[in-house]
Amino acid sequence: MPVVMRAFLAAFVLSFCGFSAAADQNTDTKDTPPNIVFLLSDDQRPDTIAALGNSIIKTPNLDELVKAGTSFTRAVCANPICTPSRAEILTGVSGFHNGSLDFGKPIKKELPTWSQTLSKAGYDTWYVGKWHNDGKPVLRGYDETLGLFTGGGGRWAVPSYDGNGVPVTGYRGWIFQDDERHFFPEKGVGLTSNISEHFADAAIEFIDRKHEKPFFLHVCFTAPHDPLLMPIGYEQFYDPNKMPVPKNFLPEHPFDHGNFEGRDEALLPWPRTKQIVQNDLSLYYSVISHLDAQVGRIVDALKKSGEWENTILIYSSDHGLAMGSHGLRGKQNMYEHTVNVPLIMVGPGIPADVRSNAQCYLRDLYPTSCDLAGVPIPNTVEGKSLKPVLTGAQDAIYDEVFCYFRNFQRMIRTDRWKLIYYPHLDRVQLFDLKEDPLELHDLSGEAAHQQVRDKLLNQLNAWRKQQDDPSLQQTAENS
Numbered sequence: 001m002p003v004v005m006r007a008f009l010a011a012f013v014l015s016f017c018g019f020s021a022a023a024d025q026n027t028d029t030k031d032t033p034p035n036i037v038f039l040l041s042d043d044q045r046p047d048t049i050a051a052l053g054n055s056i057i058k059t060p061n062l063d064e065l066v067k068a069g070t071s072f073t074r075a076v077c078a079n080p081i082c083t084p085s086r087a088e089i090l091t092g093v094s095g096f097h098n099g100s101l102d103f104g105k106p107i108k109k110e111l112p113t114w115s116q117t118l119s120k121a122g123y124d125t126w127y128v129g130k131w132h133n134d135g136k137p138v139l140r141g142y143d144e145t146l147g148l149f150t151g152g153g154g155r156w157a158v159p160s161y162d163g164n165g166v167p168v169t170g171y172r173g174w175i176f177q178d179d180e181r182h183f184f185p186e187k188g189v190g191l192t193s194n195i196s197e198h199f200a201d202a203a204i205e206f207i208d209r210k211h212e213k214p215f216f217l218h219v220c221f222t223a224p225h226d227p228l229l230m231p232i233g234y235e236q237f238y239d240p241n242k243m244p245v246p247k248n249f250l251p252e253h254p255f256d257h258g259n260f261e262g263r264d265e266a267l268l269p270w271p272r273t274k275q276i277v278q279n280d281l282s283l284y285y286s287v288i289s290h291l292d293a294q295v296g297r298i299v300d301a302l303k304k305s306g307e308w309e310n311t312i313l314i315y316s317s318d319h320g321l322a323m324g325s326h327g328l329r330g331k332q333n334m335y336e337h338t339v340n341v342p343l344i345m346v347g348p349g350i351p352a353d354v355r356s357n358a359q360c361y362l363r364d365l366y367p368t369s370c371d372l373a374g375v376p377i378p379n380t381v382e383g384k385s386l387k388p389v390l391t392g393a394q395d396a397i398y399d400e401v402f403c404y405f406r407n408f409q410r411m412i413r414t415d416r417w418k419l420i421y422y423p424h425l426d427r428v429q430l431f432d433l434k435e436d437p438l439e440l441h442d443l444s445g446e447a448a449h450q451q452v453r454d455k456l457l458n459q460l461n462a463w464r465k466q467q468d469d470p471s472l473q474q475t476a477e478n479s
Contacts, residue, residue, distance in 0.1 A: 033214040034348055035311040036118065036369050037302065039295060040089070040218075041288075042082065042130065042225040043331060044317035046073070046340040048288050052355075056244065058237060058289045061296030062344070065315055069346030070354040070390060076339045076413075077362050078403050080319035080331045082132045085362060086220075089318075090114055090133065090140065092366035092381035095404070096467040102406060106134035112378045114366040116141030118216045121375040128202045129220035138179050142218070147202025148177055149195075149222065156189040162227035163283045164276075169263055170226045193229040196221055196287075200294035204301040211307065214373075219298070223291040224321075226267055228283035231290035240282040245274050246337070248438040250327035257333055258408025258424060264330025277324035284323060312347035312372055314365055326439070334411040334420045335439055339403045347372075350390055358389045359398045359413070402463055407471040412460040419444075419456040423474040428457065 047054055051063035052071060077085045079095050087100035091111045095101040099108040107113075115125040119141050127137035131150040138145065153175025160168045171191045176184040176198065187198060203219045251271035259265060268276055295315065302308040320338040322328035331338050341362065349372060363383035370377045371385035388394035396415075403411040410421045418439070420429040430444040430453050443449045464472055 032310060033122070033373050033375075035211075035214050035307055036123075036216045036373065037298070037311055037313045038216075038218045038365070038369075039298065039313070039315045040086075040129075040220045041291060041315075041317040041342075042220070042222050043319065043321045044224055044288065044342060045320040045323065045337050046075075046317075046342050047337065048224075048285070049342055052342070056238070057285050059292040061292045061299065062315065062342075065295070065299070065313070065344045065346050067353050069313075069344050069350050069352060070356055072343040072345075072356050072358060072360055072386070074357050074359045075316065075341050075343035075362065076359070076401050076403055077317075077319040077341050078339075078401075080333065080338050080403070080405060082318055085318040086133055088361070088363040088383075089365060092363045092378075092383040094363065094382055094467070096469065097382065100133065107140075111380050113141045114369070115216060115218065117366075117370060117378055118373075118375060119143065121370075121373070122213055124211070124213050124215040125218075126206045126215060127218050127220075128206070129199045130222050131220070136179065145179055146205055147199050148179070149174055149199075150177065151175075152177060152181065153183055153185060153189045156183075156185045158189075160190065160227075163230045164228070164279055166227075166267060168227040169266070171222065191222055191225070191227055191229060193231050194290075196223050196231075196291045196294045200297045203298050207298070207301045207305050207307065211305075214310075221291055221294070224284050224287040226264075228280065228287055230283060230286055234286040234290055237289055238282040238285045240275075240278045243278040243281045243285070245277045245281070246323065246325040248325045248335075248337075248440055249274065249277060250325075253327035255425065255427070257328070258406065258422065259330060259332035262330060262332055264332065265328065268324075268329045272324055272327060272329070280329075281323055284321075310348065312345065312350070312369060314346075314369070315342065315344040316362060316365070317341045318362070332405050332409075334403055334405070334409050334418075336418075336433070336437065339411065345386075345390070351392075356389055357415075358386070358394075358396045359401045359415070360384075360386055360389075361401065364397070400459065402460070404469075404471075407474050410460060410464060410469070410471060412456050412463070414456070417452055417456060419453065419460060421457065421460060423471040423478070426475070426478040428453065430456070 049062045050057050050059045051066035079085050083103045084095040084100050087098050087107050090113045091098045119125045125142045127142040127145045128147045154173035157173040175189050176187040199221050319331050321331050325337045367377045367381050367383045368386040371387040384397050400414045412419050416434045418431045428444045429442045431439045
């Protein structure tokens, strides 16, 4: 065989082998299940991301996620207190059925959690940060924790004050620890000004490991929950004197919504003043900007590790917060600033720079991630996958959503209308969210809207009966 022909054949074989190897490599990459990274903040209003319309706050890293992914602007938490909201996230099941409708209530052991389902599907499952449910993460399907933050450090706790000089009542005695309950008081007891950095450090330590399997990394920050402490280096970010108060600011809520005596409402004196709220908001925004920087560090670590292109990242919060809106400070209410949460999804198959007004719940994240990753969704899960919205197959998943707080508040919200019912008062509020997104004008008493009011109240009561809602007893007593 001529030398030229032998050379040509050799080159062809090498080229073919190289092409085959590249094809195999591309196939392997395509067939590799995506990593899932879930970042959860604590008490973050839905209107605290610059790219979603807030011209005051500085959130450059969250802004980049908004541009890179899809933001659900009408996502709700369902139950706006920490423990039950997180139980719905973990189980994909409503608090009426997962056992955890309030603080101190354990999650039903028979319900497979998000992490257990992904672990069964071959994922490494890791947990970082705040744990506010019964047991501990390693008993709920997580292989390992780093930067675990929960109760147990009471003997090191000392009286302290927040950035406004108010005595600290939140996270007292909480402490960093490992899975064997070894405590690390040297990292601080209770919240500290730089605590978000510790959570990001732990997340990055997991990301930097050599990965042989896809991973599910669940990171729970404590920011921007009270006590609000000024992060070092952020002192000049927001001038309290120039901080606008919410457009629906009130000195006091017009009636007892069921939590007037709660811990959250005691954080600010009655009546609220604009100056007090401005001071609180400047701290709140500073803590969020510091949190934003830690989100950026985690994203950078994913990119540096080579995992970013095959990672679904979800960012949300367990609920919002009033911060002076409607005369309230806390989260125990049914208004948009509180039941709504920020929700951003980024990753393979997720459209970039898209805003969706499809209503959804936090409990939908579990089935959505499974659907996107090709993991079977357990039959116990009540939440619904948002994949049809992400792919454009559907514009909406729910015609209405329902929210609840103890036996004091129930809510139904459609694409336009919201009705809130207060069982302990037998009182109703009705808001036209299209014309009145700030919920300033209660239309429940206007004759022109009685048909809408009655229809929504009937729908809400039918739903309550389906849930075997304990607040029905309160309603019966008021009848």
